[in-house]
Amino acid sequence: DMKVTQMPRYLIKRMGENVLLECGQDMSHETMYWYRQDPGLGLQLIYISYDVDSNSEGDIPKGYRVSRKKREHFSLILDSAKTNQTSVYFCASSLGNSGNTLYFGEGSRLIVV
């Protein structure tokens, strides 16, 4: 069905709490991404995963970690959330890693208070 699904869509957490954002795709895409989107900063790459257990830091990995144990699932974990991690997080997937189309989820809005 060519879909990227993100859960949860909205989340409010207290500073210091752990956050788990989950992403699934049904296209058997090898490559998956986590981005955050902030006004005035555009899209920033947090992590990229080239396949199961093959993850690489993006441009802003500090404060985040990821897990990819199955090709169709890619999780973003915030251990001890900070207020500056309030953002909209987007997961995306693509076939291979050679400049192919990215398919995005609908986003997860995280507010850290």
Next chain:
Amino acid sequence: GEKVEQHESTLSVREGDSAVINCTYTDTASSYFPWYKQEAGKGLHFVIDIRSNVDRKQSQRLIVLLDKKAKRFSLHITATQPEDSAIYFCAVNVGDNSKLIWGLGTSLVVNP
């Protein structure tokens, strides 16, 4: 590092007119230039791309032009419709092709 500048932060056009969004980049090695559309509260959706081996590509009402000498590429939307209203992002590949650097987006409003 590589930068992508999206020149118009907002653009307002009348329905039926053309809209043009311009982006410039810094890395002469860049070879892949996609455009994405984001409607309010949604994720990004691919609209069209161009690779460095051509200088023009068209898909229905969308045209992408690439000027490698000027390191500039542009999205032209012809015969605009209200449903074209959205934020449009340009991007450029860096290093291995799976990494993209994104422009800050252009908010296009098509007025009926």
